[in-house]
Amino acid sequence: MSEEIAIGIDLGTSTSCVSVVQDGQPLVIPNEWDETTHASCVSFLEDGSVLVGNAAKRNIITNAESTVYSAKRLIGRYFFSDEVKKAQAVMPYQIVEGENNAVRIAVRGETYSLPDISALVLKEMKAIAETYLDRPVKKAVITVPAYFNDNQRQATKDAGRIAGLEVLRILNEPTAAALAYGFGRDVSQRVVVYDLGGGTFDVSILEIGKDVFEVLSTAGDTYLGGDDFDDRIMTWLADDFLKRTRLDLRQNKYCLQMLKDAAERAKIDVGSTGVADVLCEGICQDAQGKVLDLEARLTQDQFNRMVMDLVQRTFKVCDEALQSARMTAADIDAVILVGGPTRLPIIRNSVRHYFQKEPKEGINPDQVVAMGAALQANALMDSATETFLVDVTPLSLRIGTVGGYTEKIIDKNTPVPIDRSKSFTTSRDGQEKVKIRVYQGESNRADECEMLGEFEFSGFRVGYRGEVKIDVTFEINTDGMVNVSAEDPETGQKTSTTLTMSSGLSEEDIQRSIQANQQLQLAGHGEDLPAAAPRRGR
Known part of the structure; x- marks a missing residue:
């Protein structure tokens, strides 16, 4: 292994966890109080300092309007979305609208983006790792729900940058859990990961062979947890x-x-x-x-x-994942439960009944995702570690067409990385620019999908309507994020591509947030790498 180290972070809705590979084994890193799971909670204090984690959670009642939690349910969403409206009705902190329909949190006279809030949680995970390892940590793999769209993944990656981390990869949580489950086992199994977290539900079906982890399908509900x-x-x-x-x-x-x-x-x-x-x-x-x-x-x-209908909703998602993988429950060899709520007897009993087999024992549902992220981080840092991971895109990629409809470009559950091209022609004489809206979702109606952004292409040959052909290539990388390029095949000239993320941050915003984050004082923290373990407000 190289001298530089990378960690795995499970950035959860309710709790977060950080792990590292030591002596070839994944280790969940405790803080100085031997706590291995930490509330994804940020409390802004009167003196300008900030509490993060379990200490912040204890301020939810006494410092309600200045304590932010469950931010993951809002990250990468539009201000007008149903989830944001629901949060505004019940959350004590103030949720306001930013530019381009973005969501912002107003606390003590300051306004923060959701990546700013998540960055503070990630910064705490980074500090816990640095204190335990007694060395700086600059690289990480961060996990997200498998059904996160491009906006949500990009916002999470931005949060990592703001926290001072180079994000090696955005990894799907169920895939991370399967990596941890299959690590060190000489097994050949088809595994289902049933991941019920604080705010989201995902199910993924994977085929595990020797050092090969192939995701066959994934499905989820980002409004259930x-x-x-x-x-x-x-x-x-x-x-x-x-x-x-x-x-x-x-x-x-x-x-x-x-x-x-x-x-x-x-x-x-x-x-x-x-x-x-x-x-x-x-x-x-x-x-x-x-x-x-x-x-x-x-x-x-x-x-x-009172919760049976919520439990039944999870199995509708399981039906979808099995159907997409062209499998039945009888084809599954093992069931892995992830997330604190899976400890509930009603969940375990229902899963046992649905899959007709006992869920795997001995797997900590709160830690397994972070451990898998650490294994992936270690594999990316160490070329000698051979683990072949094939993931899929959870949502179809579409282009907006006339009349408010969409046309599918890349199907959901397509293995990534993937690129597909589509040819377009100009719609009027002398046209110099083409605007195309890109969506993720399963509906042919634009208003029922998530808009990733509007792309403007220019620089191609100017001609008559329908005469000029433009090849647009859509690429989904291993992080599940979308990139676009365009080319005039007649001349070979590549066109300029501009993407405006309606709920993301510009590079200028990110740099500004990095500077502001560095100035925020985490209560109980001194230097980035303290000589002695700091007390985090307990």
Whole structure:
């Protein structure tokens, strides 16, 4: 292995994790408190410093308006999207609109992009690794949900750059989990990775041979995760309290935060012991000023009934992945569960019933993705490590056509890297520029797909309508991100290509964010590579 080291980071919706390969084995790196999973949470303090991780999560109630969490559900999205509207209704922090319909977070008089927020979490993972390894870390593989679109992947890569990391690769989370599962095993199996995280759900089907990991298909739902299970409990608690007191706790964001915290604890308790006793002391006051407590008992049967439709939604995605791979559940050799919510008995039992086999034991669902990312990082740094990884693009690539429709260029679940070309002709005499809108999605209607951007091509020969031919090549790289080039085949002249990402950051924005990020003081941190382990606000 070369002297320079690279780490793997699982940047999750609820929690994040960092890993490295040492002595040929993936190791999950703990912080100085021996914590291996860290809340993907950022709390901005009055003195200008910032808490990140588990210490920040403890500020969700006491510093609600200045503590940002679940940012991954918003990254790379448009301000007008359903997910952003939902977040605005329940999040205590302020979500505002930036340029080009981008999402921004307003905190203590400053405005931050979603990559800025995620960069702080990544910077904390980097600092944890540097403290443990006692050396600088500049390179990383970062994981994303398999169903992330190009905007979301680019925003995640931007976050890595802002955090001071060279992102070697953006790796799909289920693929990372399969890498960790197959590492060191001489197996030949078809494996399904059922990945239910805090904010997203993915399922991928892979074929594992000796040092070869081939993704056969992937499918997902970026609007489904453990947070949605919490929301069901929150609604149940709020409705019961409203029925008994005629007070709606959802009208106050402070009360809403107490509800969310109680709901998350209840989900964990009911999953581990079968019952959860909920107590929120002093959650609000009535009209007479009397302080009221919230008390409730949630049984496993009640919980199962309130979330069963969410569980069933995951298997519709499994159906889609199996169909795309031209397989049935009986063709699967092993099932790997990823993500904290997969510890819930209702998930494990439902997965067992669907696939007709026991999920693999001995795999930590919170750590396996980071370990796989570390293995991939190590392979990219060490030419002697032979691991052949074939991934797929999760979404079809399309071009907008007249009337608000789209034309498919690259099918979903096509192995990457891939490039495809399409020929276009000019639509009017003397035309000097051509504008083409590029989308990702499965609908032939443009408004039902995600627009990646609008490309403008120029520099080709000027002629009569339909006379000038332009070859446009669309390439999806190993990070799952789209690149475009254009050429006039008659002259061999390559045209200029300009992509405007509606929810991304310009190079100028990124450089500005890098400088601002360097000036932000992480509470408890000194230099980039501290001589002694820093205390992170515990």
